[in-house]
Amino acid sequence: MSQAPESLTDLPTWRAESGAPAPRRVVRADDTLSADSAYRLACEGTGLLWQGDFHNARQLLQALMRRAERKPRKASKTAEAPPTPAQHFHLHRQALGQRARTLAMVLVPLNGDYTIPLRRAPDLRQACTEAWGPATGEACMVSLRELLGLVGAHEWRKKGLEIPALGDAPNNRIHPHYGVFSPVRGEYLDLVANTPLPNKTLAFDIGVGTGVLSALLAKRGVQRIVATDLDPRALTCARENLKRLQRIDKVELVQADLFPEGQAPLVVCNPPWVPARPSSPIEHAVYDEGSRMLRGFLSGLRAHLSPQGEGWLILSDLAEHLGLRSREELLGWIAEGGLTVLGRYDIRPRHGKAADASDPLHAARSQEITSLWRLGSAA
Structure with missing residues (x-):
């Protein structure tokens, strides 16, 4: 039986985009550590600071993923009622969270210039700089899984995502930045592209993200758009995309929580669709705890609508299912917001999970409808 690695005391600074705390215990790990031993340590919350070959670290992470995906043994049959859809969702989220914490225990060191002091390590300096900003000169350690996420985000940013609603290639690509939600759900873009505009003089885009909705409104002929976001990353991402698409002259970007000053004849918002607690900053685009953004939009919309103006709320009913x-x-x-429903346009999702019977949330996803709610001030 192999001896457990010794705990390390002199460690580099911990870096985690998710805000997760550093592992309470960190041990040195290299190519001699078996996957079973590594998985046991990771499940216990022990960080494995890799000292060996970088490619072997990736293989170890893949081995841990396979172990984490093993189906648990079925519990003995009891008289307990099956979980409700909400309970099933929260159990699923808990399982994903535990899996993420376990896989995050494979750590790699980074030098102060973002180089990786390991054999056969790739040059990831550009990906790190795009996500974290210029190197500070301070060495750190980071989860290998998070580091690979930076690489994936860098590739998305470089390649971009084709948005058919923006027109013909090549001037129809959105390049999402790290930490900014990618517009992979094309159906909600189709709703915004096809709903009749109440006015083309001015629109507010609440929560601009990548800038895709502002670009779409500009393409449809809206003369001026004021787009807001609280996240500096999103504002930078939107500015770059709008410049690339030659739409920046029609869009004013403002750092704000929800609304800019003034009123507009059209106010558009695509808030996070699921009222649950995000487990990392990146998840704020998907999960909106307590429906904070949704409720804030609905409670403040009337004060920012011009007479006879419309608020467009783009929202999936997945949370209802x-x-x-x-x-x-x-x-x-x-x-309660002093609003009335002027109309609603619905569309079925086209993404792969909607038809994937193996997805744990398939029962809800198969019934999902995304809607554009046309809202106006109540009399």
Whole structure:
């Protein structure tokens, strides 16, 4: 039986985009550590600071993924009722969180210039700089899984994502930055592309993200767009995309929580669709704890609508099928905001998970509808 690695005391600075705390215990790991031993240590919350070949570290991470994906043994049959959709969702999130914590225990060192002091390590300085900014000169250690996420984001940023609603190639690509939600769900873009515009003089884009909706509104002929976001990364990403698409002259970017000053005849918002707690900053584009952004938009919309103006709320009903929010709650928030529903356009999702029966949330996803709610001020 192999002896457990010794715990290290003199460690580089911990870096985690997710905000996760550093492992309480860190041991030295290299090519001699078996995958089973590594998995046991990782499950215990022990960080494995890699000292060997970089490619072997990636292979170890893949081995841990396979072990983490093993189906648990079925519990003995009891008289307990099956979980509700909401309970099933939260159990699924807990399982994903535990899996992420385990896989995050494979650590790699980074020098102060973002080079990796390991054999056969690739040059990831550009990916690190894009995500974290210029190197500070301070060595650190980072989860290998997070580091590989930076590489994936760098490739998306370089390649871009084709958005058919923006027109013909090559001037229809959006390049998402690290930490900014990628517009992979094309159906909500189709809703914005095809809904009749109430006015083309001015629009507010609340939560600009990559800038895709601002670009789409500009393509449709809106003369001026004021786009807001609280995240500096999103504002930088939107500015670069709008410049590339030659739409920046029509868009003013403002750092703000929800609304800019003034009123507009069209106010568009695509908030996070699922009211659950994000586990990392990156998840804020998907999960909106307590429906904070949704409720803030609905409660403040009327004050920012011009007379006869429209607010466009783009929202999936997935949360309703998961039992996390009811249609009655949504309609109640609309009424409380002094708003009325002028109309609604619906579309079925086209993404792969909607038809994937093996997805743990397939029952809810198979019923999902994305809607563009046209809202106006109540009389």
